[in-house]
Amino acid sequence: MFFKLDSFSLMGIEAIKVSVEIHISNGMPSFTIVGLPDKSINEARDRVKASIINSGFKFPMKKIIINLSPADLRKEGSFYDLPIALAIIALSGQVSSDLFNYSSFIGELSLDGLINPVRGILSMTQAAVQMKKNYFFVPKGNEDEAGLIKDIAIIGCADLAECIKILKNKEEVSKFVYKSHGSGNVCSNKHRVDFSEVKGQSRAKRAMEIAASGMHNILMIGPPGSGKSMLAERAVTIMPDLNYDESIEVTKIYNLVKRRKYELIIERPFRNPHHTISESGLIGGGIYPKPGEISLAHKGILFLDEFPEFSSRLSESLRQPIENKSIVITRNNVSYKFPCSFMLILAMNPCFCGYYGDKSKRCRCSKKEVEKYWRRISGPILDRIDMQITLPRLKEEDFLENVFVENSCTIKERVSKAFTIQNKRYLNDIINHNSEAGVCYINNWINQNQDLKKVVADFSKKSRLTARGMSSLIKISRTIADLENSDEITQNHFIEAFQYKILNNI
């Protein structure tokens, strides 16, 4: 006797189809699960048995074999409980329904038959859509989350008995399909910080606006108390909200990490890991790999404060993700791919004592010590940072002064416009932002504009910049031009970009 149900397994942030196959035969009563299950799946036997009995069904005293196919793929998680239980009940003849063929199932069972929410439901729902299933049975607690995907009927079940009841009433199934509550489940703007709170630092603020517009990586150098962390925290508030696709992608990543009360993430994430973080915490890892901070910062900002304090192993491991915008973690035969297209903000003091280059407070470091401090940041990482700015310490009078400064909303509007322009430009490309633009784009920009070509040639002589430095300079000027809604990069845009390359001046 054979029966088959469709369920899912998580591979990174993607879900793939897993068939739950069951065979019941006469013989010594036993219950085996095969197909590389982990401990949590093997324990499903006891949960399934108890919950079937406690829900008022019979557990067949026969030889039961469950296979999770494809059988060579390692599987983990408690979410096969529901499909296994349903398969047993169906094959033992206690329920029969055509719905089994059109549906997928996911859910963890309690001993009393309740269905508990699981993580990664968003990815699975997307996979269900791709498999052209009509119905997706999910735990009641995951209903809101799965409901974000519109192309499939979501059915939330509170317990096993309810699930069976729905399956039996094929005609009335549409009654149980989840209806979205409108925008109630979308989280509103919760920023408690605003750009206008930053006093002085006009150059840094301008730089932050440009960096946010083109997703340029930026390094802030300044003595303690100059407002580096403050600026970084507020950088998210000037970036446009995520669009629907991005939201789903970011939410999918977050759902893998913890079972949170479901909210669609529409703000760009801001991650601020401490420098004692482990490598797998930053990059992602574990036996069953989970996304790290870099993936959690996907489409948002990764802020590494006190960057020289990060161990060189950690900071060097960032190189490849910065370039590739994704990280691949390989375990046994399987590779997990997590996206990590983030904007990197680094902050550091200029030296050990922190006051190198300060106007009023004397730096206690010798030149050698300053050099030593700088050597903690490797060249390859600095190469990948488009913009570098210095922040002086705020003077007392500036602190009390109440000048009119722009708030986050005003800046956000400008940045959003720049985003739109970039989206249009890169419509047919895999990249999204100026910071990712390759050599062909840069050459194009220069060659289109003879004036610019002359200026670039002129200034590259004067400024001792490397080829890579020059191309990042042009990328920055492209973003500055976008902020002004200008089609062409003018000389002024290009000249301003020099202000964000201070490392050549120090």
Next chain:
Amino acid sequence: MSNSEINLKILKLFFNFKIKPSDFINIYKRNKDIELTADYFSNKENKNLKLFDKDKYHSAQICKNFNSIIKYLYKNNVSVFNISQKEYPELLKEIYFPPPLLFCKGSSAIKNKNLKIAIVGTRNCSDYGKEVAAYLSRQLSKIGFTIVSGMAVGIDKIAHEEAIKESGGSIGVLGTGIDIEYPYESKHLYKEIIGNGSLITEFLPGTPPLKNNFPSRNRIISGISIGVIVIEAGEKSGAIITAKSAIRENREVFAVPGNIFSDKSKGCHNLIKTGAKLTESVDDILEELANYIKNPSYAKSINFNEMANNGSFKLNYSGDNIFKHELGKKENAAVNNNEGLKNFPDEDYAKVYNCLGYKEKSLEEIMVISGLGIKKVLQIISFFQLNNIAKEKNFNNFVRGN
């Protein structure tokens, strides 16, 4: 006995018998005969003589044996002069406690009879101090002065660097053994200076940079020079110690005034208050040194032709408006820049240019004064920086470039 034999003997006295250099000098001053003095100590080695504390003064004996020192001196062309030799600087012989032995690398500057003048100042100098040091050192070296300084970072380093570019050359006085390159930052100078100057020290090879060595080094700096120019010194700095020992030994002291709010100029201002010559230009120095320059034995060294050819220097020590120096040229350069203003793309550039001065201004100040937005100001400042019209000083502070 030849000089080298005597030197070897004295070296042995210091190294093996741990004779105090000050005792040696005391005896020498009485009999004025180096051979007798050396014999005196080798005969009565341990009687009535205090041995110097090896840890405190010359620590060389801890780390090296005598033979290896001799080997080092031969290998690296280090000459050793004792106080009675004619190569030993005349002026240094006159001070209260001259070093009995001098170790010397690259002996050209020591042997020639150029007038020597010391330039000293803080290690942690400002841009202003750097500019002054470079200017004075270069000008003095050009007209034939040898610049003496202490090989430290900051003012010392710049004085050396500029002096060796011109004819006068430079003498670096070390606070360590001749074989030790300290500090790390002026490492390259140790090689460069030998081309047009000398390194001298009283310390035995192998002596590490101990704290007490430096004040005693300072007495040599002032001792071999006819005057000491102090550029930027804090109230209690090594440069002030040098100036004080210069006063004690009857040398001229010149002090360069600075910003009255800067701690780095407090020492200089104190010196001026107590009678040091306020120094604005090379003329101030030459005026004070007129007696030396008129002295035919020194006058040879001063390159009057150089001064005359330059057009800006005249041979007249009466004191009034003698030399037109480089600062004058700088003013001209500024005027030229002003002419260049006409070429600025628009008047906003002129506005920002007028905000910039020799005192640093922050971006915010420039924005307020010029009334321009941050975008425009950044563009213009960038333009200025690239054309050397402005430069960034500290973080986000701008001054006029040269």
